[in-house]
Amino acid sequence: MSEGASIRLRPLLALRLALREMRGGLKGFYIFLACIALGTAAIAGVNSLSQSITATIASQGRELLAGDIRFELNNRVATAEERAFLDGLGPVSVSSGLRSMARLPDGSNQALVELKAVDAAYPLYGKLESQPDQPLSDLLAQQGDGFGAVAAPLLLDRLGISVGDEILLGNARIRISGTIVREPDALSDGFGFAPRLMVSAEALDASGLVQTGSLVEHGYKVKISDPARVAAVRTDAETRFPSAGWSIRTSSNAAPSLTANITRFSQFLTLVGLTALIVGGVGVANAVRAYLDQKRSVIATFKCLGAPASLVAMIYLAQILLIALIGIAIGLVLGALIPFVAAQFLADLLPISTEFRLYPGALGIAALFGVLTALAFAILPLGRARGIPATALFRQQGFDPSGFPAWPYLIGALACLGALAGLAIFTAYDRYISLVFLGAIAFAFIVLRAVSLLISWLARRAPRVSSPALRLAIGNIHRPGALTPSVVLSLGLGLALLVTLALIDGNLRRELTGSMAERAPNFFFVDIQGSEIEGFRTLLEGAMPDGKVIEVPMLRGRIIAFNGEDVNARNVPPSGQWVLRGDRGITYAKNKPENSTLAEGSWWAPDYSGEPLVSFSAEEARELGLKIGDMVTVNVLGRNITARIANFRNVEWESLSINFVMVFSPNTFAGAPHAWLATVIDPGATPQEEATVLKAVTNAYPTITSVRVKDALDIVNALLGQLATAIRAAAAVALVASVLVLAGALAAGNRARIHDAVVLKTLGATRATLIRAFSYEYIILGLATAVFALFAGGVSAWFVVSRIMKLPSSFLPDVAVATVVIALVMTVGIGLAGTWRVLGQKAAPVLREL
Structure with a gap:
């Protein structure tokens, strides 16, 4: 057979030999499997x-939007021409949304509500589920001088009322005729800080809440007979009414904010999962090294029989790929089940299908x-094994991890790492965050390697101690083939991630419940009419x-163009x-707001009367x-x-005081109708005094x-708590991967450990002495890893909190203590569990191999 034919047949021969050798099972690769399966x-x-x-x-877009297309106008209703255009498209349902106060008739209690007024056509798609289950028109019908309403059960709890009781809404008397079980278009309306109260359009008119400058959103939802026309309708509306200022949303994008937030959060959790996979990669390297160490005699035999080094590498590369595919398959099965399991808990909160479905794109990316x-992570140890001659394999106790393999293996490993980074960036929603994340991971690997070298260097130069166990532990840290690099690397990334997330969560909670709450105003007051501002100010001065008290004029506007260019054509980063x-929200002011400083440019004169100017954040x-x-173009009240x-x-922004992205010169909105926004700040006010002010x-x-x-901060804090649960679960995955890698590192060094233990026991060392020595070794390594994790996690959390979130950041001692305890428990506990079997080995079989 020619040499060329032999080379062509070599992969087939390698695969046949790999499969034959794998008949003995997967012993030595269980940690490999677990690491790959967990991350995948x-x-x-x-x-x-x-x-x-x-x-x-996307599939339930019509129900979530309660229409095929929605036109939203702020602070104004559609003109006669605009309404005629909408009516010509098909059936139209009009709803109005705003925040208001619901109060008891005797004035003893009140609560903020997310008010929604609907007409008889609501909803065009879907169904409002209520208790009792009656037609919505009956529940909202007028009875005498009052109107019916349905409310979220939370509102009834806050006001201490039940179905059938009455409340006051503005100037209207409202009777609670039922509670809301499911509102079809709740998600498309966005996140609310208060419970829902739904009334009829007639009840809203009677309440007198909608006045000049009131912050109210009018939604016109249209049912179109031919869904294929939706895109054309949107284009036609934008062309015919370029200055309408309406926000147009179709059923294919019914909840854009929710979709964007889900995408961002999934990217974050994907990066955490990638961390677990990369941490598991270290376990892969350890497992491959340990497996090849067990196969020393087989590899040596292959080489002595004339097998070229490339064939030996192919055999074990084939085994590694086959076992990796098994781990990936296990991970894909588990990953495919996660949406089905999560649906059982999230179906009431998020639009998620409760049917089992496969998502090939997500599974393919994970694979x-x-x-x-x-x-x-497998190529490098495989390359080192390839370069060792047969005679050395018979003589040595294991593979020497030092040195570099041949350059093809280095290039292959670097190519795989580059592809891994490229895939993470390509699939990311925010590629800048992915770049920062990957850079941090690469830097962490380098620093962890430096930390392990530093620990070994310090151990090598440590003064001689009298305790034999401690002296033996120090020697184990720096001897050839020591576990130091593997332990520091495996635990370092997992603990650093855990510290980062814990510090971010702790700083956010402390800011929301502590310093931010102390700096924030006691109240925001919205929709204050010009005729009410003087009396309102007098009332507050008496009650508090x-x-x-700070008051500013308040309008609503949508940015539609920069320098004449449509903002939709602009490439804007997600942030x-x-x-x-x-x-x-926009405002105008003669003087610079007191809670902001000029970064560039100059403020206009108090009596400025030239072209409209704007101050931008x-x-x-x-x-x-x-x-x-x-030039910035905004649409306000239908005018550009x-x-x-x-x-x-x-x-x-973190002060939670009155802040605006845009502040205009006063002449810009001369004569424009608007309401006022006010805050009151009194750090010394008690909850009873605040309740008195609210009631008055x-x-x-x-x-x-x-x-x-404070109520709004409590809601945000509760939401953060739910997010933190998911984040901690993801961090736990990375920590479990670290545990697996640590166990793999111990397995990789078992042969050398057995050899050392047998020789020392032969020379008179007792099991207690060896246990103390190993305990000292693991305690030293655990403390060193904890110090790194605290430093790296602290820096990462500081960057996220102070540079990205723009909030004060501080180090939390309780997190530090918990990290040290976890590190010590993991290193000492798992280390001793793995070492116990080593100490029980009989001396004779080991000594015969020397």
């Missing part, structure tokens, strides 16, 4: 769950991550004499897209690519207004909406 399952499950939610939103990880999504301007002198950027401001304002001015900031 995490990535597959997170992405499958995300696709399940987004697919359900590719698994294959690349297995190859990236030590409070500081800045919120500014362009829907309407923004500096951070958001950078994200949008704006500069001083650019263009202003030139005069300056940028540094805004303290609500009873005196029933159309003013009062928002108690």
Whole structure:
């Protein structure tokens, strides 16, 4: 047979020999399997769950939107021409949404509500489920001088009422005729800080809540007979009414905010899952090394019989790939089940299908991550084994991990790592975050390697100690083939991730319940009419004499163009897209707001009367690519207004005081109808005093909406708690991967450990002495790893909290203590569990091999 034919047949021969050798089972590869399966399952499950939610939103878009297309107008109703256009498209349902105060008739209690007024056509798709189960028209019907309403059960609990009782809404008397079980278009309406109260359009008119400048959203939902016309209808509406200022949403994108948030959160959890997979990659390398160590005699025999090194490498590469595929298959099965299991718990909160479905795209990406990880971390130990001659394999106790394999193996490992990084970036929603994440992981690997070298260096130069056990432990840390690099690397990443997430969660909770709550205003008051502002101010001065009242004019506007270019055509990073999504609160002012500082440009004179000018938030301007002198066009009350950027401001969003992205010069909105927004700040006010103020304002001015900031912070804190549960579960996956890797590192070093233990016991060492020595070794390594995790996690959390979230960041001692305890328990506990079997080995079989 020619040499060329032999080379062509070599892969087939390698596969046949690999399969033959695997008949003995997968002993030595269980940790390999677990690491690959765990990381693959995490990535597959997170992405499958995300696709399940987004697919359900897309498939149930009509029900979630309660229409085929929705036209939303803020602070105004459609003109006669606009309404005629909408009526010509098909059946139209009109709903109005705003925040208001519901109060008891005797004025003894009140609560903030998310008010929704609907007409007789609501909903065009889907069904409002209520208790009792009656037609919505009957539940909302007028009876005498009052109107029916359905409410979220939470509102009844807050007001201490039940179905059949009456409340006051503005100037209208409302009777609670039922409770809401399921609202079909709740998700498309967005997140609310208060319980829902649904009334008829006639009840809203009678309440007197909608006045000049009131913050109210009017939604016109249209049912179109031919769904294929929806895109054309949207284009036609934008062309015929370019200055309407309405936000148009179709059933294919019924809940854009929810979809975007699900995508962002799934990316974050995917990166955490990728961390688990990369941590597991270290376990893969350890498992491959341990497996090849067990196969020393087989490899030596192959080489002595004339098998070329390339054939030996092919044999074990084939085995590694086959076993990796088994682990990936297990991970894919688990990942595919995650959406089905999650649906049982999330079906009442999110639009998620309860039927079992496969998401090939998500599973395929997870499988590719698994294959690349297995190859990236298995190639190097395989390359080292390939280069060792047969005689050395017979003489040595194991593979020397030092040195580099041949350059083809290095290039192969680097190519797999590059492909892994490229896949993570390509599939990311925010590629900048992915780049930062991958850079941090690469830096962590380098630092952890440096930490292990430093520990070994310090152990090598440590002074001689009198305790034999401690002296033996120090020697184990720096001897050839020591576990130091594997233990530090395996635990370092998992613990650092755990510390990072714990510190972020702790800082956010402390900020929301502590410093932010102390700096924040006591109340926000919305929809204050110009005729009410003087009396409102007088009432607050009497009810809260030590409070500081701040009032600003308030309008709503949507940014539609920069320098004449449609904002939809602008490439905006995800972090800045919120500014362009829907309407923004805007104001005008003679003087610079007191809670902001100029970053660039100059403020206009108090009596300025030239072209319209605008002050833009500096951070958001950078994200949008704006500069001083650019033109900004906003649609306010159906009119397009263009202003030139005069300056940028540094805004303290975390203060929760009155802040705006855009502040215009006063002449921009001269004569425009608007309401007022006010805050009152009194750090010394007690809950009883705040309750008194809330009651006084609500009873005196029933159309003013009062928002108690502490209540809003409590809602956000509860939401963060739910998110933190998911984040901690994801971090636990990475920590479990670290445990597996640590166990793999111990398995990889078992041969050398057995040899050392037998020789020492032969020389007179007792089991107690060896146990103390190993305990000291694991305690030293655990403490060193904990120190790194605290440092790396602290820096990472500081960057996220202070640089991304723009909040104060501090180190939390309780997290530090918990990290040290976890590190010691894991290293000492798992280390001793793995060592116990080593200490029980009989000496004779081992000594015969020396």
